Amino acid sequence: xxxxxxxxxxxxxxxxxxxxxxxxxxxxIEAADGPETLDILFKQNIRPTAILLxxxxxxxDGFEVIREIKNNPxxxxxxxxxxxxxxxxxxxxxxxKSGAADYISKEFNADVVRTRxxxxxxxxxxxxxxxxxxxxxxxxxxxxxxxxxxxxxxxxEYRSLxxxxxxxRTSMLSELMINRLxxxxxxxAYMADTDITPAKAHSIVRAxxxxxxxxxxITDAILLKPxxxxxxxxxxxxxxxxxxxxxxxxxxxxxGDSAGYLSYCxxxxxxxxxxxxxxxxxxxxSEKDIPFSAxxxxxxxxxxxxxxxxxYKPPFSxxxxxxxxxxSRGKQFDPVLVDVFVETADKFEKLEDSLKD
Amino acid sequence: MSKxxxxxxxxxxxxxxxxxxxxxxxxxxxxxxxxxxDELLKSGDIAGATAMAHTLKGxxxxxxxxxxxxxxxxxETALKSxxxxxxxxxxxxxxxxxxxxxxxxx
Numbered sequence: 001x002x003x004x005x006x007x008x009x010x011x012x013x014x015x016x017x018x019x020x021x022x023x024x025x026x027x028x029i030e031a032a033d034g035p036e037t038l039d040i041l042f043k044q045n046i047r048p049t050a051i052l053l054x055x056x057x058x059x060x061d062g063f064e065v066i067r068e069i070k071n072n073p074x075x076x077x078x079x080x081x082x083x084x085x086x087x088x089x090x091x092x093x094x095x096x097k098s099g100a101a102d103y104i105s106k107e108f109n110a111d112v113v114r115t116r117x118x119x120x121x122x123x124x125x126x127x128x129x130x131x132x133x134x135x136x137x138x139x140x141x142x143x144x145x146x147x148x149x150x151x152x153x154x155x156x157e158y159r160s161l162x163x164x165x166x167x168x169r170t171s172m173l174s175e176l177m178i179n180r181l182x183x184x185x186x187x188x189a190y191m192a193d194t195d196i197t198p199a200k201a202h203s204i205v206r207a208x209x210x211x212x213x214x215x216x217x218i219t220d221a222i223l224l225k226p227x228x229x230x231x232x233x234x235x236x237x238x239x240x241x242x243x244x245x246x247x248x249x250x251x252x253x254x255x256g257d258s259a260g261y262l263s264y265c266x267x268x269x270x271x272x273x274x275x276x277x278x279x280x281x282x283x284x285x286s287e288k289d290i291p292f293s294a295x296x297x298x299x300x301x302x303x304x305x306x307x308x309x310x311x312y313k314p315p316f317s318x319x320x321x322x323x324x325x326x327x328s329r330g331k332q333f334d335p336v337l338v339d340v341f342v343e344t345a346d347k348f349e350k351l352e353d354s355l356k357d
Numbered sequence: 358m359s360k361x362x363x364x365x366x367x368x369x370x371x372x373x374x375x376x377x378x379x380x381x382x383x384x385x386x387x388x389x390x391x392x393x394x395d396e397l398l399k400s401g402d403i404a405g406a407t408a409m410a411h412t413l414k415g416x417x418x419x420x421x422x423x424x425x426x427x428x429x430x431x432x433e434t435a436l437k438s439x440x441x442x443x444x445x446x447x448x449x450x451x452x453x454x455x456x457x458x459x460x461x462x463x
Contacts, residue, residue, distance in 0.1 A: 085415030
């Protein structure tokens with residue numbers, strides 16, 4: 001199949017000449033003015049491989065036409081070559097600045113037109129191929145990254161034996177809360193204050209899966225102990241936050257944070273046991289000094305631990321867990337996030353039921 | 358070679374297809390471009406005349422109508438810079454007539 005070239009010129013003699021020059025190599029379609037060009041592109045949705053465009057036309061001129069073409073994501077990558085009798089340097093420079101791939105004066109040489117057109121088409125094609133290749137590679141990289149994180153998270157799960165699906169549930173619960181925060185207008189100011197964009201929110205949700213990675217550094221005697229921990233044992237257990245933070249510090253040093261969420265992994269691992277009132281660990285940060293991601297995860301982490309069985313306790317009911325968390329509003333937890341939690345809670349219950357240990 | 362029509366040059370732009378070249382010259386004649394420019398100038402429509410001089414320049418260039426191309430370029434330049442274009446009118450008429458005669462004779 002031949003590539004399609006759109007020829008735009010208000011004089012039929014010029015269109016016929018160009019069509020004749022191109023007919024061996026291309027299929028051609030013609031437009032006599034700006035509106036007809038836009039009709040072909042945006043009403044009939046015809047996508048030519050390249051466009052030859054006259055500048056001086058009655059009504060809408062070539063500069064206005066190319067602006068419409070370059071402002072539309074559907075057509076912006078189509079190479080546009082100005083073919084014009086305006087031979088002054090000023091309109092040539094204006095033409096090229098407006099996004100035209102080339103500028104050819106009338107009284108053209110047929111071979112020059114064909115060759116330039118061929119060059120620009122292969123250049124555009126090469127560029128498109130490169131762009132889609134980059135897209136594919138980026139997606140592969142992101143997938144690899146996700147798999148790596150999941151592998152790390154799984155390590156913790158197997159090691160601590162506390163919960164096969166705790167990580168999955170906490171990340172899903174975090175997502176429910178974040179979606180609520182992002183969609184309800186009454187939280188707009190809160191979100192603006194925490195500087196969370198949709199892209200960042202997405203990273204945070206993925207980053208929650210590593211919150212307990214530091215537990216791989218805690219001895220089995222403590223990690224798997226049935227019943228209450230002694231004070232010394234609890235001090236040991238607390239170290240999983242700092243250990244987790246350090247593990248991710250190491251990853252950050254080695255890999256950097258080009259994907260944009262290792263920093264979130266780090267702050268969640270490090271601060272997810274801090275409390276709003278400053279009585280948490282490891283640093284005793286309070287209120288908004290605690291990163292948003294960690295404040296959020298701390299609620300779903302506690303909720304999930306409450307409603308599921310642990311080696312040291314039986315499961316609580318959803319209602320019991322709810323009342324424990326709402327009582328901790330403004331004490332252990334960010335009050336606004338507790339409100340969001342309450343509003344999302346019915347979905348929590350359903351999700352917990354479908355993903356019981 | 359005629360100084361009005363550079364047939365060889367024009368033919369390069371139609372891949373040596375004489376029939377197509379003649380057809381396009383016929384369209385040029387039927388389009389009355391020179392006459393339209395002449396009328397616009399005489400009626401004092403400077404904007405319209407400037408646009409038509411530009412169109413004529415492009416078409417004449419594409420068809421290798423050397424004299425008409427040169428004159429339309431001079432007229433367009435004069436109109437844009439505000440120089441007197443009136444002296445060019447008789448020359449345009451002469452070039453147009455001879456060119457059209459030569460087209461018929463091809």
